[in-house]
Amino acid sequence: MRINKTIQFLVLGISLLLGILVVVNPTKAAIDPVPAHITNIENLFAPPLKESDSELPVDGVTVINPAANDQSGAIWSNPDNRIDLSKDFEATMLLNFGDSGSNAADGMAFVMHADPRGYNTIQTGGTGQQLGVWGSASSVDVSPAIKKSFAVEFDTRHNDDWDSAPTGILGTSKPLVRNHIAWNYPALTSSYKDFGIIGSKIRLIHNDVKEFPGSDGKWHEFNVKWSYADHTLTYKFDGQDPVKVPIIVNNIFGTTQVYWGFTGKTGKSNELNQVAFKKISNIPITSQNYKVYHKNGNALGAEVTKDNPAKPLEELKGVLTINNDPTSGSDWKQVGVRYKTDGTDTSQGVSYVADDLMINNKLVSKNKVSTGLFKTPSIDLNGNTLTPHDATENDFFGTIEKNTFSTGVNMGDVTKNSTSKIQFTLTAFDPTPTDGTTNLGRNYEISLDGKMARESTEKAVYVTSLxxxxxxxxxxxxxxxxxxxxxxxxxxxxxxxxxxxxxxxxxxxxxxxxxxxxxxxxxxxxxxxxxxxxxxxxxxxxxxxxxxxxxxxxxxxxxxxxxxxKLKGGTLLLGKVKNEIGFEPVTVGKNTINKRDNTDWAPTVADTRGTGSRWDLYASSTGLTRTTDHKQLDGGLVYVDGQKSTDVTEIPQRIASKTTTSDDDITPIKWDDNQGILLKVNAGAYAGDYTGTIDWTLGNTPAP
CATH class of the missing domain: 2.60.40 (Immunoglobulin-like)
Structure with missing residues (x-):
């Protein structure tokens, strides 16, 4: 081993400080997270019309209109979710008017109607102040209004004549508060007043005006109750006093079955209008729970979990429990149950091969032939009409490898305060993915889709082998x-x-x-x-x-x-070799032996070859020369061992040796100040800076 060390180089690092201009744009106030609400409303409200700027609900939150100019939106209950005014009804909604503050416009309205267009009702054209429900703002003209309707408006922008009230003095008027709540009947001419003397000045008659915060980014609770006995609608916004409105049903709607929902509109200013539903009294309150169990004889064993997975070819039991809560508003009717497997590997996870699919203890099919007790659903998950046929187990499990829901089985009604069960035997096959993170288990999803409610549960089933x-x-x-x-x-x-x-x-x-x-x-x-x-x-x-x-x-x-x-021998290494070593300053003109300039001067020998290993360390040098003219130093390096002094020349001179006494031996080479490698300077030496090289050679010597 040979290590040559010469002059140490100096590397200068030059750093450049750059100035960075950061421009921060101001941001609008954030809209608050929506409080707890009903998340599966797809079966309660019809999809928005193509003419509408409303959006499909996401986790139960519906955008009535986005924060853009000249928008018009509306959402309506589907026919099954109409309000039956021959019965009591209650709904609690959560309303958010965006965070546009004083720049907001124009608001939205809660509407009940029996317009012949049903859930296809939409007001196109018009101005923002009509909120998608009221009649014309330029004359007493109710043709643009939603027919046979009642509306509670949440108006966030003041319009001079429209949003005014008479003072009682010579036909003068005063403005309403900017953010106000009021009600009236959009399709009745009596809801409007032309108070102009020269030219039309159209005023919407605002009943029971109340102020509200407007577009403040917060969610506000709005409760509506209909009392059949009193024929009175009571609404309440946040903690305000309730407003009671007697309604003659036949005069206003002409029927007891009315659609309900929200409209919204913007003009040359805008706001983001959103609605969520916290409670609706006439809908079923449902839940489902899908679990897969190990079998314990004919009984259910422990649940299949990540910590208790199934083994290949093990028989398992799948159990789907469906609940309609005691506080539910109605039966859950015509519930279609469908099955889906995520992924493309057909052999992973579990499969159904048992021919024992049972709904409420009744077989769906036997020997692959329908028992005739159940039909397939009459509509698919997108609302398209289907032709029902006698169901078999294949209708439930038949498309499980296509990442789409199966045709499904219509299990009938789940009545209020009742529980239904679907059971089947599964067989575990190949292990499910086992990377221990995101790709763990195999996902199976069951969808329950009935009138006025939809449930879906995803279940990870775990299969592994030793x-x-x-x-x-x-x-x-x-x-x-x-x-x-x-x-x-x-x-x-x-x-x-x-x-x-x-x-x-x-x-x-x-x-x-x-x-x-x-x-x-x-x-x-x-x-x-x-x-x-x-x-x-x-x-x-x-x-x-x-x-x-x-x-x-x-x-x-x-x-x-x-x-x-057993371990074979390790290594013999020379470490801690300095790039630059030196001696104390010398005064020329006499013969001297000069000490090293520090104690941490020589290298370290690391020997991990085991106890009894032997090594020798040698040093050699070609001499020292003056840096200005390369003149040889009169003198040179010497190795002093006790009283003996030996010149260090091109011929390697042994300066240390050892037979190790441990498996891991670390030996720093150290000498007393007047021992080891020193610098000899003769009296004839010239003054100057001298440099040279020491070669360290580590010898791997067999132990004696």
Whole structure:
């Protein structure tokens, strides 16, 4: 080993400080998160018309109109969710008028109607102040208004004549507060007043005017109650006093079945209008719960979970529980139940092969033939009409590998305060993905779609098998300080006899029954990721290495593999070699032996080859020369050992040696101040700066 060290170089780093101009744009106030509400309203309200700027609900929140100019939106209950005015009704809504503040316009309205257009009702054209429901703002003309209707407006912009009230003095008027709530009947001419003397000045008659915060980014609660006994509608906004409105149903609507919903409009200013529904009294309150269980004889065992997964070819029991709450507003009618499997690998997870699909303890089919007790649904999940036929189990499970819901089975009605059950036997096949993170388990989804309610539950089912660890029969003892590189393979078998290529795992190991450690593995295959460190292990003893595999996510454990080994010798290294070393200053004109300029001068020898190893360290030099003219120094390096002094020349001079007494031997080369390598300067030496090179040579000498 030879290490040459000469002059140390100086590297200058020049840094440049750059000025960065950061422009921060002001942001609008954030809109508050929506409070708790009904999230599955798809079966309660019809999709917005193409002429409408309203949006489909997302997690139960519907945008009536976006924050853009000249928008007109409307959402309406579907026919099954109409208000039956021959019965009591109550709904609590959450309203948000955006965060446009004083720039907001124009608001929205709660509307009940029996317009012949039904849920296809939409006001096109007109101005923002009409809010998508009122008549003309330029004359007493109710033709643009929604027919046979009642409306409560939430107006966020003042319009001079429209939003005014008479003072009682010579036909003069005064403006209403900017953000106001009021009610009236949009299709009645009596709801409007032309108070102009020269030219038309149209005023909307505002009943029971109340102020509200307007477009403040917050959600506000709006409650509506209809009393059949009193024929009175009572509404309440946040904590304000309630407003009671007697309604002669036949005169206003001409029927007891009325659509209800919201309209909204913007003009040359805008706001984001949103609605969520907290409570609706006439709808079913439903829930479902899908679980897969291990079987315990003929009974249900423990649930299949990540910590208690199924094994390939194990029979399992799927149970779907469907509830209609005691406080529900109605029966859940004509419930279609559908099944979907996510993913494309047809052998992973569980499959239905048992021919025992039962709904409320009644078989759907037997020997693949319908029992005639159940039909398929009459509409699909998009509302398209279907032709029902006698259902079989294949209608429930038949498309489970296509990432789409099956045709489904119509299980009938789930009455108020009742529970229905669907049960079936499943068989576990190949292990589900086992990377232990996002791709764990196989997802199955069941959709329940009935009148006025829709439920959907996604269930992850876990299937795994025991991993297998195999080491090559040929074992090579490792070298000290080098990691143990295992050769072998690990695998995870499937029900179909294949190797599960999705599996990821963890190698567990312990040396000499010490603390267990782990190494993450890649996908199954012939190459193990090992690199087991051997630092600190003795060379002369036999060591025990125990190993086993677990698969990611499930932690199923393979059989333990045990091997024994001895470490081969380690390494001999020269370390801590300085780039620049020197001596104390010299006064020329006399013969001197000069000391080193610091104590941390010579290198360190690290020997991990084991107890009894031998090494020798040599030094050599070609002499020192003056930096200005390369003149040779009169003198040079000498090695002083006791009273003996030897010139350090081109011929290597042994300066240290050792036979180690431990497996891990670290020896710093140190001398007393007047010993070791020193600088001899003769009286004839010239003044100047001298440089040279020391070559350190470390010899690997066999022990005697």
């Amino acid at each position: 991993p297998k660890l195999v080491l090559d029969k040929k074992w090579t003892d490792p070298t000290k300080e080098k990691p143990i590189a295992l050769t072998g393979s690990w695998s995870q078998s499937s029900a179909t006899g294949k190797i599960d290529s999705h599996a990821l795992g963890t190698l567990h190991y312990a040396i000499d029954d010490g603390a267990e450690k782990t190494i993450a593995q890649n996908n199954v295959g012939p190459k193990l990721v090992s690199g087991i460190p051997t630092v600190g292990l003795s060379l002369n003893d036999t060591h025990k290495l125990t190993l086993y595999m677990t698969n990611a996510g499930y932690n199923e454990k393979s059989a333990v593999v045990t091997v024994y080994f």
